[in-house]
């Protein structure tokens with residue numbers, strides 16, 4: 001018996017689809033009437049995908065197999081957002097989300113926002129009842145971040161502020177904070193004030209010099225405990241029937257994650 005599929009399980013006009021041809025050919029597209037989706041493996045008509053179950057096989061004009069998938073948040077972030085700054089990589093983001101215990105309903109502070117890649121993931125995690133407050137000192141970056149968030153329909157879960165967190169943070173009562181800026185040790189007082197009692201914070205920093213400086217500053221400040229530093233290494237494997245082995249190339253270094261929890265500051 002053919003299962004009855006809900007409207008959400010089949011593709012409609014206006015839906016996003018990830019066209020998967022192979023590992024190197026994944027195309028994110030919004031399905032429009034009459035649209036042609038082109039690749040070096042041939043063309044696919046968007047109209048041929050409409051009404052098909054998500055995950056269905058389709059053929060390109062060169063008779064090559066492809067599949068129409070429902071995109072994941074990572075597909076949207078990777079393939080549709082403009083990047084004008086360095087961004088935190090997925091391998092690091094996943095761990096940050098876990099360490100901060102983030103979920104729907106959380107109120108999260110972010111500094112700096114940059115291109116808004118991390119902001120988009122945070123908003124996706126805390127929606128629909130949570131909110132992200134993102135600070136940056138560069139107006140031009142906030143403009144790009146705003147456009148990126150709008151593209152994903154996540155802007156309603158984010159308030160962007162053009163301000164320097166070293167000088168203070170407007171809101172208080174944050175459940176968690178994600179800090180990706182060059183000199184976070186200059187903002188410890190403001191960050192400490194803005195967090196809820198016992199709330200966790202994650203700093204992302206690219207160099208050893210910054211790691212040493214941040215650790216010393218956190219110890220001297222006295223308002224954080226359980227200070228830990230991590231480096232995430234992710235090694236993908238090449239998969240084939242005859243030889244499964246680690247990939248020759250990998251992302252060697254992105255940055256360090258420093259984690260801490262707010263405590264009542266001793267006087």
Ligand SMILES: C[S@@+](CC[C@H](N)C(=O)[O-])C[C@H]1O[C@@H](n2cnc3c(N)ncnc32)[C@H](O)[C@@H]1O
Pocket residue numbers: 085086087088111112113114115116117118119135136137138141163164165166180181182183
């Ligand atoms: C590497 S980018 C952040 C990228 C972001 N985490 C992402 O994954 O898309 C660093 C940002 O910090 C901002 N920044 C630097 N100092 C700051 C400060 N004192 N207050 C707020 N933002 C700051 C910079 O303007 C820059 O946009």
